[in-house]
Amino acid sequence: MSLAMTDPADAPTVPRWKAVAATRRGLLILLVLVQTLGGLYGMQSVLPYHGGNLLEKGILFLFAVLFAWISVGFWTAVLGFWLRRRGGDPYSLVRHYDAATLAATPLARTAVVMPVYNEPVDRTLAGLRATIEDLRATGELDHFDFYILSDSRDAEQWLAERSAWYRLCDEQDLHGRLFYRHRPVNLNFKSGNVADFLRRWGRDYAYMVVLDADSVMGGNTLTRMVRHMELAPRVGILQTSPSLINAHSAFARFQQFANRVYGPLFTAGLAGIQLGEAAYWGHNAIIRTDLFMRHCGLRRLAGFGLFKGPIMSHDFVEAAYMGRAGYEVWMEPELDESYEESPPTLVDELTRDRRWAKGNLQHAWLFFFAPKLRFAHRMAFLNGILSYLSSPIWLAFLILTSIEATRLTLWPIDYFPEQRTSMFPVWPEWHPHWAVGLVLSTLFLLFVPKFLAVLDVLLTGRRRQHGGAGRLFLSVCLELLVSMLLAPIRMLTHSRYVLEALFNVRLHWGGQNRTDETGWRQAFMSQAPGTLLAIAWSGLALALDPMFFFWSLPVALPLILAAPTSVLLSRVAIGEGLRRRRLLLTPEEQRLSPQVDAIAAPRPLNTARLTAFEAAVLDPRLNRVHRALARRRRPVDREAHEQWLQRCMSDGPEGLNRRQLNALARDADALGRLHRAAWTAPRDSYWGERVGVVKSRDYG
Structure with missing residues (x-):
C-alpha cells in the first residue's frame, strides 16, 4: 500500500x-x-x-x-x-x-513535468529523452508519465515544440504517456504553468518531479x-x-x-x-x-x-x-x-x-x-x-x-x-x-x-x-x-x-x-556605464592619494576591463x-x-529544411496532430482572419506578422484549408516549391 x-x-x-x-x-x-x-x-x-x-x-x-x-x-x-x-x-x-x-x-504514480518558454527545442527534449531512456533502463518506466508544459508565445516556437514532442512519442513509444500542453495565456509565469498542470492532472499523481528546460x-x-x-x-x-x-x-x-x-x-x-x-x-x-x-x-x-x-x-x-x-x-x-x-x-x-x-x-x-x-x-x-x-x-x-x-x-x-x-x-x-x-x-x-x-x-x-x-x-x-x-x-x-x-x-x-x-558592441553597450564610473573613481583616487588609488584598483580595474572580460569569457x-x-x-x-x-550533441527531432509552420501545413501526420490540438472557436474578426488565410495560401507565411501567424496556427480549420491548398498549389508557387522539399529525400 x-x-x-x-x-x-x-x-x-x-x-x-x-x-x-x-x-x-x-x-x-x-x-x-x-x-x-x-x-x-x-x-x-x-x-x-x-x-x-x-x-x-x-x-x-x-x-x-x-x-x-x-x-x-x-x-x-x-x-x-x-x-x-x-x-x-x-x-x-x-x-x-x-x-x-x-x-x-514499491513506487507510486509520478508525473515528470518540464515547463518551457522559448527554449531550444532539440536541446530541451534531448534532456527529457535522456531521462526517459535512463528510467527505462531501471525497468520502472511504467510508474512515470511526462508532461511538456509550454508557455512559448511565438507560433514558430510552439509548433516546433509540438512537432518534436510528437516525434519523441513515436521514438520512445510513449503515446498516451508523454503529453504536451501549450498554455494560451501565460498567467503568473512558471508557477502559473505548474499550477495549470496541477488543476488539470495533479490529482492523478502521488508525486510530481519538476525539471527545468536545461x-x-x-x-x-x-x-x-x-x-x-x-x-x-x-x-x-x-x-x-x-x-x-x-x-x-x-x-x-x-x-x-x-x-x-x-x-x-x-x-x-x-x-x-x-x-x-x-x-x-x-x-x-x-x-x-x-x-x-x-x-x-x-x-x-x-x-x-x-x-x-x-x-x-x-x-x-x-x-x-x-x-x-x-x-x-x-x-x-x-x-x-x-x-x-x-x-x-x-x-x-x-x-x-x-x-x-x-x-x-x-x-x-x-x-x-x-x-x-x-x-x-x-x-x-x-x-x-x-x-x-x-x-x-x-x-x-x-x-x-x-x-x-x-x-x-x-x-x-x-x-x-x-x-x-x-x-x-x-x-x-x-x-x-x-x-x-x-x-x-x-x-x-x-x-x-x-x-x-x-x-x-x-x-x-x-x-x-x-x-x-x-x-x-x-x-x-x-x-x-x-x-x-x-x-x-x-x-x-x-x-x-x-x-x-x-x-x-x-x-x-x-x-x-x-x-x-557575446559580441563586442553588445559588451561595450552593457558595460559602458560601469567602465566610465570606474575610470572617474580611480582618477579621483589617484588625485587624492596614491595609496587610495592602489586601494581602489581591485574594484576599479575589473570594471574598466568589463567589456573585454565579458566578450572573451x-x-x-x-x-x-x-x-x-x-x-x-x-x-x-x-x-x-x-x-x-x-x-x-542532441539528435534533431524536427526537419532542417522546413520551418515549423511549413511542416505543420505540409506534413500530413503533423497537420492532423496540430489540427487535433488546435482550437475550433470562431475568430473575433472573421473578415481579417480570412484575409490573412488567403494571403498565406497565395504568398506563404512570410507576408504575415507574428500575431497573424499565431492566429492561423491556433485555428484547426485554417490549418486544414492551408494543407489542402498547399498540396494543390502550382509547382512554381511558394507552396509548390515547399511540397517539392517534402517529396525529396532530404525531408525528415
Missing part, C-alpha cells in the same frame, strides 16, 4: 533532527556574531575618528552587514567540510533507510526519490543539488568547475544547517502533489509597488508554505545524477539575475508579514534578499569610504566631530597594522572555504576527476582570478537591478540564451581550448555519463 496519503501524525518520525538543527543554527549565529564583532572592532580601529562621526558610523554599519554575510558563508563551508570528513550527515533524510528497505518499497536526471535517482517519499510521509518536498554540465564557453566552464569543486562543501553545509526545513529551488525536485495543491498556492502580494501583485520567485515561498503546514522540506546533496546547465555568458547570467533580484526582494514582504512561517524559511528569505542587496551595500560602503578619503585629503581635520556632545578635541589616528590585519582576515573568510574544497577533493580521491593535483591547483588559481574580475561587475549590475526593483520597473519575461556568444573556442589542456575539468567530462552525453 502506498504511504503517499498517510496522515503525518501516524508517520514514523526522526525526533532528533530538529534538536540537531537548532544546535547547529545557534552555534552558527554565535560564531558569526563573535566574528563580526571582532571585525567591527578592527574596522573601528582603522578609521581615523574610530566611528566618532556620522560618516564613520555609516561605514561601520555597512561593514558589519558585509562582514557578517561573508562570515555565514565561511562557517557554512566549514560545517560542510566537517560533515563530508565524517562520511556524510547522519541526520540527513537519505541516511534514514538502508538500500534493502528502499529496494523493497535539466536532466538519472533514472536511479528518480526512483530513489520516489521511494524516500513513500517511506517518509511527512516530507512534502525533496530537493536535489544539481551539478552543472555541458559547458562550452569559457564563462560556463568556470561556473561548472566552481560548482563541482566548491559546491559539495557549501551544499553539504547548507543542508546540514537546514535539515528538514530546507529551501526548494524550483526544479530537479520531487513534490507530494496533494500537499502542494492544498498548502502551496501563491496569493498575490497585497502591499505596494514591488510588494504588490504576483510572486515572481515562487520556489522559496512554496517551501515556506509547505513548512508552515507542518511538513518537511529536505535538500539532499547525496542524490546524484541531477544536472542542469549554466548560462553561457556573463550577459546571460546578469539578464537572468535581473528577474531573480526583483523576485528575491519581493520576499521581504513575506519575511516581515507572512504569518506562522518557520524561522529557517524566514532565514532562507533573508539569504535570498541579501544575495542581491549585498551588492548595493558594498557599493555604498565604497562610496562612503571614498568620501572619507576625500574629506581627509581636501578638507581640514575636524577636531570636534561631535561638537554638541564633546568639549575636548578628537585627534585622528591611523593604524596601518590594523588595516593590514583587517584585510587579511577578510581574505581569510573569502578564500579559505575554497582551499578547504580543494583539500576535500584531494582527501576523497577525486583529483583525477579534475585532471590531477597539478591541473586542479592551476584551475583553482584561474577560477580565483576570474571570480575577482567578475565580482565588481556583478556588484554594480546587481545594484542597478535592486534600484529598478525598488522602483518597480517592469520586466520582460524572455527565454534564456543557451548557446550564443563568452568564447567557446577559449572554453574548448582550456578543456583540451585539461583545465577546469569536471567528473562528467572524465567518465562516461549517458545523461550528459545525450545532451552534448
